[in-house]
Amino acid sequence: MAKAAGVSPTTVSQAFNGRRTVSRQTLERVHDVAERIGYRPNAVARGLRESRMNVIALVLRPLDTLESFLPEGVDFFMRFAGSAALSAMEHGYSLMLVSDPTKPGAPVSSLAADVCIVTDPFENDPVLTLLKNQHIPALTVGVDPARPGVVPSIDSNTRAETFEVLDHLESAGGTTVGLALGTDRNAWNLTAKRAYVEWCGARGREPIIYENPETRGEAAGERIAAEAFDRVDRVERRPDAIYCLTGRHASGLVAAARSRGIRVPEDLLVAAGSDALQNRTGRPTVTAMDLRPEETARRAVELAVQLFEGSDAELPTSAPGGILRVRESTSRDPVRSASRRRGPSSD
Amino acid sequence: MAKAAGVSPTTVSQAFNGRRTVSRQTLERVHDVAERIGYRPNAVARGLRESRMNVIALVLRPLDTLESFLPEGVDFFMRFAGSAALSAMEHGYSLMLVSDPTKPGAPVSSLAADVCIVTDPFENDPVLTLLKNQHIPALTVGVDPARPGVVPSIDSNTRAETFEVLDHLESAGGTTVGLALGTDRNAWNLTAKRAYVEWCGARGREPIIYENPETRGEAAGERIAAEAFDRVDRVERRPDAIYCLTGRHASGLVAAARSRGIRVPEDLLVAAGSDALQNRTGRPTVTAMDLRPEETARRAVELAVQLFEGSDAELPTSAPGGILRVRESTSRDPVRSASRRRGPSSD
DNA sequence: CTGAAAGCGCTTACAG
DNA sequence: CTGAAAGCGCTTACAG
Numbered sequence: 056m057a058k059a060a061g062v063s064p065t066t067v068s069q070a071f072n073g074r075r076t077v078s079r080q081t082l083e084r085v086h087d088v089a090e091r092i093g094y095r096p097n098a099v100a101r102g103l104r105e106s107r108m109n110v111i112a113l114v115l116r117p118l119d120t121l122e123s124f125l126p127e128g129v130d131f132f133m134r135f136a137g138s139a140a141l142s143a144m145e146h147g148y149s150l151m152l153v154s155d156p157t158k159p160g161a162p163v164s165s166l167a168a169d170v171c172i173v174t175d176p177f178e179n180d181p182v183l184t185l186l187k188n189q190h191i192p193a194l195t196v197g198v199d200p201a202r203p204g205v206v207p208s209i210d211s212n213t214r215a216e217t218f219e220v221l222d223h224l225e226s227a228g229g230t231t232v233g234l235a236l237g238t239d240r241n242a243w244n245l246t247a248k249r250a251y252v253e254w255c256g257a258r259g260r261e262p263i264i265y266e267n268p269e270t271r272g273e274a275a276g277e278r279i280a281a282e283a284f285d286r287v288d289r290v291e292r293r294p295d296a297i298y299c300l301t302g303r304h305a306s307g308l309v310a311a312a313r314s315r316g317i318r319v320p321e322d323l324l325v326a327a328g329s330d331a332l333q334n335r336t337g338r339p340t341v342t343a344m345d346l347r348p349e350e351t352a353r354r355a356v357e358l359a360v361q362l363f364e365g366s367d368a369e370l371p372t373s374a375p376g377g378i379l380r381v382r383e384s385t386s387r388d389p390v391r392s393a394s395r396r397r398g399p400s401s402d
Numbered sequence: 403m404a405k406a407a408g409v410s411p412t413t414v415s416q417a418f419n420g421r422r423t424v425s426r427q428t429l430e431r432v433h434d435v436a437e438r439i440g441y442r443p444n445a446v447a448r449g450l451r452e453s454r455m456n457v458i459a460l461v462l463r464p465l466d467t468l469e470s471f472l473p474e475g476v477d478f479f480m481r482f483a484g485s486a487a488l489s490a491m492e493h494g495y496s497l498m499l500v501s502d503p504t505k506p507g508a509p510v511s512s513l514a515a516d517v518c519i520v521t522d523p524f525e526n527d528p529v530l531t532l533l534k535n536q537h538i539p540a541l542t543v544g545v546d547p548a549r550p551g552v553v554p555s556i557d558s559n560t561r562a563e564t565f566e567v568l569d570h571l572e573s574a575g576g577t578t579v580g581l582a583l584g585t586d587r588n589a590w591n592l593t594a595k596r597a598y599v600e601w602c603g604a605r606g607r608e609p610i611i612y613e614n615p616e617t618r619g620e621a622a623g624e625r626i627a628a629e630a631f632d633r634v635d636r637v638e639r640r641p642d643a644i645y646c647l648t649g650r651h652a653s654g655l656v657a658a659a660r661s662r663g664i665r666v667p668e669d670l671l672v673a674a675g676s677d678a679l680q681n682r683t684g685r686p687t688v689t690a691m692d693l694r695p696e697e698t699a700r701r702a703v704e705l706a707v708q709l710f711e712g713s714d715a716e717l718p719t720s721a722p723g724g725i726l727r728v729r730e731s732t733s734r735d736p737v738r739s740a741s742r743r744r745g746p747s748s749d
Numbered sequence: 750c751t752g753a754a755a756g757c758g759c760t761t762a763c764a765g
Numbered sequence: 766c767t768g769a770a771a772g773c774g775c776t777t778a779c780a781g
Contacts, residue, residue: 063752068776078750093535098514099449100774103757108446109511110498130679133480140499149511151457151498152487164456164496167445188440332477336683410768415760425766447758450773 060088071096102167111143111359112153112168112191114182116175119155120239120269130331131302131348135174138349142356157181166191170363172355178240192362196355196374197242207362209355210373213243216344217250219379220298220326223342227385229296229324233263235279235308236300247300247328263294267304276307284315296324296385302331305341309384325384339383350375407435418443449514458490458706459500459515459538461529463522466502467586467616477678478649478695482521485696489703504528513538517710519702525587539709543702543721544589554709556702557720560590563691564597566726567645567673570689574732576643576671580610582626582655583647594647594675610641614651623654631662643671643732649678652688656731672731686730697722 057064062081069077070085077085088094102108115132140150148169156165170192173182178201186193187206195208224232234251236244248264255262265282267275276299283294299305305327309319317323319339327334330343351374358370404411409428416424417432424432435441449455462479487497495516503512517539520529525548533540534553542555571579581598583591595611602609612629614622623646630641646652652674656666664670666686674681674690681688698721705717 064775065752065777066750069751072776076750081750095513095536096510097450097774098510098512099446099455100757101510101776102446102514103444103450103759103773104775104777106757108514109509110514112496130477130480133477133484136483136499137480141501144501144509147507147509149459149498149500149509151496152483153496154488154491160494162456162491162494162496163443163445163448165445166442167449167455167457189442332679333683336680336685338683338685411759412761412768413766416767419760423766428766444758447773448760450757450775451759451761453773 056089056092056094059092059094060085068096107169107363108167109148110151110168111139111148111356112151112165112171113139114153114155114171114173116155116173116177116180116182116241117239117269131329131346132174135348135352138352139172139356142353146356146360148356148360155182157185170194170359172196172359174355175239175241175243192359194355194358194362196351200240200242200245207358207372209351209358209371211243211246211346212374212376213246214250216328216346216377217247217298218254219377220328220344221251221254223379223381224296224298224324224326224385227296227320227324228387229294231260231263231292231294232296232298233265233283233294234298234300235265235267235275235304237269237304238266239269244300251298261292263292265297269301273303273307273310275304276309277311279304279308280311280315280317284312284317295322296326298326298328300328302327302329302334302341302343305343305384306331306333306337309337309339309341320384320387324387330380334382335380342382342385343380344377345380346377347375403436403439403441406439406441407432415443454516454710455514456495457498457515458486458495458703459498459512459518460486461500461502461518461520463502463520463524463527463529463588464586464616478676478693479521482695482699485699486519486703489700493703493707495703495707502529504532517541517706519543519706521702522586522588522590539706541702541705541709543698547587547589547592554705554719556698556705556718558590558593558693559721559723560593561597563675563693563724564594564645565601566724567675567691568598568601570726570728571643571645571671571673571732574643574667574671575734576641578607578610578639578641579643579645580612580630580641581645581647582612582614582622582651584616584651585613586616590675591647598645608639610639612644616648620650620654620657622651623656624658626651626655627658627662627664631659631664642669643673645673645675647675649674649676649681649688649690652690652731653678653680653684656684656686656688667731667734671734677727681729682727689729689732690727691724692727693724694722 057067066081067085070082113136143150151168153165166189171186172194174196176183176195176199180199183193183199183206193206195206197211198208199205221232236247252262265279267278299308305325309325312319312323319325325341327341327343330345334341334343354371361370404414414432417429490497498515500512513536518533519541521543523530523542523546527546530540530546530553540553542553544558545555546552568579583594599609612626614625646655652672656672659666659670666672672688674688677690677692681690701718708717
């Protein structure tokens, strides 16, 4: 390129980066030639020299457990990733989807990013340790439960949201409220469980907890139903409301309950701690906490950019508050129940 | 690192890449030291030297029109991207989501990838031209309709799939079958339209076509319904079946029809050319062509890797055949209709 | 205003 | 088996 325009590499670089003064003439010539021969500065060479690639890495930790990017009925992560990609671009970055970079075969490119967003880290998450060792700035969405302050984070509002859902189930008519959740040791599971136990304690009730590995997916709904309704020895502890932390547990549970002749919401109230499309459109529609993944992702990307570029604006460091979407699965009043037979909810 | 282990950079490099012979002793020492100080070869430097970053870029062209990564009710792209990310990792690559790299503000990192997958390119797509100029190998999912052979591609089976849906609508009882589609000039829209016109011609029928810009989203359903059912001057051309190419058009149309008292499927049959979650779970469920984005993405990634690495295995160069998921919106027989009032379809 | 030199951290011939 | 040298394509002091 330099020789094509008859100038030095220095001048080409300056023409493209506009640092020093380059004469109008030279500037034009360089740009004309660049246009003509389709020259663009090599991003990798620039990256090496400048120690910046303009790439944000995203590690969706729960998916490393699931060993799938496509868990049926989980749209949280795809909504999060999509929004993060868009936000990154608006800040002049690309978004790179990265799987567990501590795994032996992980592509080296996993560590070529300027900054890394890790969602829902596990206790003492090795990914955070690795990033720290490599001096790659990192932030988490939801804290590492074993070391909450180890890196900056967008904090979730799990405690408050858990209370809100449980209170809602109670006011919708639930008297014996169970909790179904996963076994990953991340802040979401651990905080929700603690909040639930606390909530039960305040009411003098014994907690009823159903735990299923995340890998079990919708099938967990069947397990929950079996444990809750099939065991004769537990007939007194039969819940009339179950808070499923994940949308897929909720969907699975609704199906499993129905197959037992248990009606939702008449006999059993069901709510989910994360909203998914099938909760909005299924039958019945399922009340769910909309965690607003798009806005959360936007905040995470902004914090990532700030972390890397070192600006000092005041940014939110907590996720937006969840919004409880009340739907048929917790609505026993006749009006709503009747509407179930007619059209889609206006939700 | 080299000095920490008391060897030359050459030896470190060889120890990590295992090319030449390095004595067992030296090898062990290098790895021990690397472990201790957390050394990993710099991916960017290696990338510059080797002209390979192990990164696959993905440009989802339709999203550049929509100006959103998150069109409500389009899960095709997220399923595609998720599967592509996973496949890329299995081949030792990371997946980078890139928006239109021809746009002025595009991050330079957009062009740092080894190879680029472009889905649904437009006619004479400038992205393909740019990639060609930059000598970045590219492939498309669905051809550039103006220059089908310009780069390798995973070809869609749009023509056959269009016939299959139209035949299905006919056998389900449709006598006047309309087509609703978008205005993006990509192979999907253009091929479907051509196939539809041909199908009508073979039956001596006049085509009935509803075109709406992709940006209009679900609202397009209302426009389609207005055009089809509100205009008195067209009462003879009123369709009793409409094939909506996109899942969101179908959803919007079902809602718009219902709000006019037109029952689906009794008065109007509706099918979609791309399956989305709300088609599976809405009321009524909507018959749709499952384009199998996960498998398509997998093939695209494999072709991308081959293109970049130059292996010569025989790979499929067409998308997997779509599978028609027949649901309530095209099922008039009493059994199925009755089941609508009870439980979720077993689909 | 412009260019020659140095160097970002690697890898690969090449020489020993 | 090991290391010194060159070079991937840039950018940034520095000198003119």
